[in-house]
Amino acid sequence: MKVVNGFVNAEQLLARSAGFVLPEASVKMKERLQELFNTTDPALAVAHIIAEVQKGGDAALRNYAATIDGITITALEVSAQEIAESVNKVSPQLLSNLKTAAAQVRHFHEKQRDAFLIGAAHMSPGTVVRVLKRVGLYVPGGTASYPSSVLMTVIPARVAGVGEVIVATPPGKDGKVPTRTLVAAAIAGADRVFAMGGAQAIAALAGGTESVPRVDKICGPGNLFVMLAKKQLYGDVDIDGLQGPSEVLIIADDKANPVWVARDILAQAEHDTIAQSVLVTTSETFAQAVQKEIENELPWQERRAIMEESLENRGIIAIVANLDEAFTLSNLYAPEHLCLYIEESEKYVPHIEHAGCVFMGIHPTVVMGDYVAGPSHALPTSGTARFASPLNVTDFMRLMNVVNVDEKMHREFTAVAADLARAEGFAAHARAVEADSMGVQNV
Numbered sequence: 001m002k003v004v005n006g007f008v009n010a011e012q013l014l015a016r017s018a019g020f021v022l023p024e025a026s027v028k029m030k031e032r033l034q035e036l037f038n039t040t041d042p043a044l045a046v047a048h049i050i051a052e053v054q055k056g057g058d059a060a061l062r063n064y065a066a067t068i069d070g071i072t073i074t075a076l077e078v079s080a081q082e083i084a085e086s087v088n089k090v091s092p093q094l095l096s097n098l099k100t101a102a103a104q105v106r107h108f109h110e111k112q113r114d115a116f117l118i119g120a121a122h123m124s125p126g127t128v129v130r131v132l133k134r135v136g137l138y139v140p141g142g143t144a145s146y147p148s149s150v151l152m153t154v155i156p157a158r159v160a161g162v163g164e165v166i167v168a169t170p171p172g173k174d175g176k177v178p179t180r181t182l183v184a185a186a187i188a189g190a191d192r193v194f195a196m197g198g199a200q201a202i203a204a205l206a207g208g209t210e211s212v213p214r215v216d217k218i219c220g221p222g223n224l225f226v227m228l229a230k231k232q233l234y235g236d237v238d239i240d241g242l243q244g245p246s247e248v249l250i251i252a253d254d255k256a257n258p259v260w261v262a263r264d265i266l267a268q269a270e271h272d273t274i275a276q277s278v279l280v281t282t283s284e285t286f287a288q289a290v291q292k293e294i295e296n297e298l299p300w301q302e303r304r305a306i307m308e309e310s311l312e313n314r315g316i317i318a319i320v321a322n323l324d325e326a327f328t329l330s331n332l333y334a335p336e337h338l339c340l341y342i343e344e345s346e347k348y349v350p351h352i353e354h355a356g357c358v359f360m361g362i363h364p365t366v367v368m369g370d371y372v373a374g375p376s377h378a379l380p381t382s383g384t385a386r387f388a389s390p391l392n393v394t395d396f397m398r399l400m401n402v403v404n405v406d407e408k409m410h411r412e413f414t415a416v417a418a419d420l421a422r423a424e425g426f427a428a429h430a431r432a433v434e435a436d437s438m439g440v441q442n443v
Contacts, residue, residue: 001315010318057209108374136205138220147184154188170197202229254283262293
């Protein structure tokens with residue numbers, strides 16, 4: 001990990017002045033794009049995929065599964081029977097734990113929904129809430145399965161009251177959606193599951209095909225091609241945001257446990273080679289202890305190569321003078337995950353302006369948030385926590401204002417509205433609002 005001393009040096013590394021930046025395509029990826037699409041630009045390749053899916057529908061989805069991933073797909077949609085039977089194909093322990101995690105996620109979002117609806121009911125002029133009819137939730141997969149991501153996206157949509165919840169996830173090399181993913185879909189209450197991934201899945205959800213229904217909104221994280229497709233198709237369909245590589249920023253004082261902090265950093269690096277781990281501490285001695293612990297634990301990690309590349313290229317340890325500087329850096333960075341390994345951490349929450357999810361307490365590890373804490377782990381990344389929120393029930397609702405222009409409003413505000421209209425050069429607006437109840441113009 002890169003070690004820097006002092007606020008100024010750390011600021012140069014952590015301040016995100018450039019805004020959201022898409023991950024860079026690797027040399028290998030560019031070679032593959034050239035082979036398949038005659039371009040090294042991922043955005044152009046995604047535009048081509050979208051156009052082909054819009055034109056070719058199901059056939060294009062099957063073709064891309066074969067040409068991009070080398071997978072033969074016999075059925076795009078997983079049958080309801082296969083989903084139902086999946087719960088008998090995993091261990092009782094895993095089934096129980098998935099149900100426990102689901103209950104935690106459901107409880108949190110039910111409370112969130114109720115609080116939101118109570119607030120909306122008290123707004124005046126009137127505001128009514130309308131729930132989206134159909135949403136598509138993308139769950140990463142292919143080389144691995146992520147049942148937790150199913151729970152964290154499907155359950156908030158289900159709690160919000162969405163009419164139809166559709167999951168899209170890449171199949172494995174056998175053309176099948178992993179059993180654990182199907183179990184999570186069954187527990188969370190997904191209506192339909194489709195074996196499709198990448199930009200082609202986003203295109204199918206946005207525009208519909210013979211088999212895939214068109215959705216109103218697409219949520220969920222994905223790779224570079226998923227992000228580009230979401231970006232290009234926004235407007236045809238709503239999206240939750242652009243979730244880039246996972247990241248954590250840890251603020252620790254000299255009383256923190258270096259073993260716990262090191263393991264949180266290693267857990268973060270385990271995600272991907274482009275995942276980022278940042279430690280901001282007030283103690284050089286503590287920073288050295290964390291480094292030593294990381295060195296001790298790395299050799300026996302199953303994903304050691306990925307972790308080493310992540311830490312070498314994107315890992316940062318910043319040593320600053322005090323906690324005020326630490327929180328200033330954190331707010332500049334606007335992390336997806338912020339962990340507070342400091343004494344009386346709850347006192348510092350008012351100092352936090354920008355973060356996706358804040359972890360505090362005796363062992364504020366991100367892993368609890370990934371699986372069982374309750375809030376969705378679909379969070380804003382790449383500095384978008386400056387303006388974006390975690391995935392939540394309100395992502396699946398929209399507000400509709402209802403204005404009752406009664407006699408009292410007409411009497412009190414007609415002259416104001418008419419004057420403002422004329423100030424903007426809209427005489428017809430003024431005459432419209434000045435019309436009396438019999439339809440006679442006041443001139």
